[in-house]
Amino acid sequence: MLLLEFSSIEHYHAQLQQEDITCELAVQHYLRKIRDRNHLNAFIEIFETEALEKSRELDKKRISGEPLKKLHGVIIAIKDVICYKDHQVSAASGILKNFTSIYSATAVEKLLSEDAIIIGRTNCDEFAMGSTNENSAYGKVLNALDETKVPGGSSGGSAVAVQADLCMLSLGSDTGGSVRQPADFCGITGLKPTYGRISRYGLIAYASSFDQIGIFGKNIPDISKVLEVISGPDEYDSTVSHQHSYSCSVPLNKKEKIRFAYFPEALEHASLDTEIATAIKRFIQELREEGNEVHPISFDLLDYIVPAYYVLTTAEASSNLSRYDGIKYGYRTPRKEVDLEELYKCSRTEGFGKEVKRRIMLGTFVLSSGYYEAYYTRAQKVRKKLVDKTNEIFINFDMIIIPAAPATAFKSGEKTNDPVTMYLADIYTVMANLTGIPAISIPLFRHSNGMPFGLQLMAKRFNESSLLQSAHHLMNRKIVS
Amino acid sequence: MKKEYSEYETVIGLEVHAQLLTKSKLFCGDSTAFGLEANTSVGPVTLAHPGTLLKMNRKAVELAIRMGLACHCEIVKENYFVRKNYFYPDLPKGYQVSQHSTPICRGGYIKIKTGPGEKRILLNRIHLEEDAGKSLHDIDSENTCIDYNRAGTPLIEIVTEPGICSSDEAFQFLTELRKLVRYLEVCDGNMEEGSLRCDANISVRKKGETKLGTKVEVKNLNSIRNVKRAIEFEEQRLVNCLENKEIIIQQTRSFDAGTGKTFSIREKEDAEDYRYFPEPDLTPFHLSDEFISRVGSEIPVLQDKRIEKYTTQWQLSGYDAEVLTEERDFADYFEATIKYTSYYKPAANWMLGPVKSWLNENKSEIKSFPLKPDQFASLIELTETGKVSFSIASAKIFPLILKDGSKSPLQVAEENNLLQESDVSSLKPIVDEVLNKFADKVKEYKKGKRGLLALFVGEIMKKTKGKADPAVVNQLILEKLKSE
16 A cells, blocks of 8 residues: 655655656545545545546556646545536535536636546535535534534535545635635635636535635645636636736745734634634734734724625525526425425425525525615625725735634534524634635644634735745744744 | 597507527527527526526627617616526526616617607617526426526617507507617517517506506517507506596506407516615626727618618609618618619619519518629619610519529520610611501591500500610601601
């Protein structure tokens, strides 16, 4: 048995070139690990046969002397909200059980065209709605560091797949922190790119003006490579920017002077775990002592952002999920003798899970006449204010430092019956989605409770280069010190 | 009209949906061709598969602007789409993507002819939206079937102000509108196939009232005539209601063309809440002045401008001008023809006579007319220069060159020996022969019976099998008679 210790794509490619390993061996290794740790429930389905076939094909290509494509043989898992032609996709929902996609997401097409191997689809909260990965029609996902604890959500399966070495990298989706928070809970790195960086075509929508495909990995150079591959204009998504392109050729260790800002209100917030607060404050102090510019910025919108986020995302979700009506595809109630309205009601009642139904109802409510102005319109105003404020901050600063989550991973079932508390825990992540800016969570610390945590960096729109440079620097700085 | 009806007036507003003549759908590349087998033009976007997004069809925006400019509308430069949320099986996404607060065109008008003269029917707006699929209730005895081919087809909705006062005005308006969309190549205007659809909002009130009466909306009007019939039925029904002191209920009604009656399909008391909000999958779009003026520059010359030109520059009658310009392609063909000949009136006669009959007989359109305008012009020249008589040209040469366009009309005339005889030396002996034969008639003529001239001409034409040039023959006879 070959022991493969994956550290980076670069190292892996070197190993392949030196013929220390093959893609097939790598796939076999990961398939074995997935089977061994099946109880974590990170995967909904493994594409075993085709992953093996693809690996053999790649080995042949490489041995015949073909140059390696950017993601040659890189083993990637995708969240079950990303469509892959002729493969099932369900958004972890009963309403799409046994549904097979008839097309591939643009991001998937791009991965495949650079010779990545997609090893399977990962578990998540139903329609990406949740922060614990407990709202899945396929059951909860366990945190590999402490199996009594949640991995975070909604991309819990993708996070655990990287955390537990079940793949090299994975794709998730981030509507309000669904990549950054589970990355934080699992001790890995999770990037939410700028809204408009990666095509959303083929990403099952939760809230269209917030959703963005995100990347989980163990190091910044790998994330940077995958970002370069899957980003860029797409004729199927008109919200993707045509003006900005991301290139991983910009060296990550380029030392630029970075001006950091942080919000004292965020670090003093009542919901924030004191140990996390202390660690981040100490970290900021260290950065200063090392000669960095780090300034406190007053931010008085903190308490408005979670309500605004939930009003707007549920509004969009209530409309996005209307297509799951039992008529064209997906789940339809087995009941006979029902009229059209009953057919809708039964199919949707039986097909959707509790949290999804809650958000559809919330969203329908905030868009209803009589309430529209009080909720939807006001939330839009908050969003606008937030965008203005963020733009203002980035005039004088390059990076915002903020916690990723108010606490470390907690016990499964602990907050299941308290949705509002759960929603409020998104306080640090939703800002990036409301404003469309890129953000990343990086693992830096370990809590006295044994769980990992880190911090979050946010940069100006389309400034992933700086974001990843800073993240790379801060992560490696930790190792040095 | 009975006495009580004359005390009331009708107020009508029309909502017309026109399918745009784009090759692909409003938000994806699926074809919009009509008559395809059910559910064959339905990609993942049309079917609203999970993860699909929308991409704006630029051509549709152009066509909407073209229509707006032709209707004298203000073009709204900052546009965005909204979602109109409702559940219906033929609506794949569960919402229709439409324009709500930013219709691409505002205001404007379409001129119609009325008894006393002209009237401007004011428009409220023209906006872009997508069509739904089609529910088919009569294919299966137990199930409703749905054909999604139509889903996502680009539409413009043209909404008038409630300024139409009679079924005749509505008829005129729709006739003009249909002509206009065809002229502009915005829509094929085919009401039977549903590419042009009309809903009528109708209310009645006592003359002199300023408040509008309760309106009813009539749907399923699949021809202009049926719009007129439905309005006529409704205005009587509504007046009868008022006369009988019944309360008019705001409702949506359908028209049954078989009985000529309308019937209620739903009451509008609890109006649906569509929960409109901006479509996040499409970025708002800005229309630049350059773009709008480029679209404007592509608008063809419309009928009224053409009529003006035809009657002044080319001295045609109002009637000729009107009929020639009824359809743009027909008028274009006429105009192309008179680039090669300045016999305008004869060209008009040819177009409205032989050409129109041929098109009708062959159920064909001018677009597929086999003669090229220059060929056609040379046929006209042939008759006007006296080489061939009109009757021979239309009865013999015209059908021949329609069948085989490889030869010029002159060649055809020559080969078939159809050229008019205007050579004096060859006609003179025939004139002499005929006048000798009818010596007694010549005497009568000389006594004053001038009408006999036609008889002599007729005889000569008979002898020459119609090929003699009547003008030359006339001249020769008169000279001969004078000299005797």
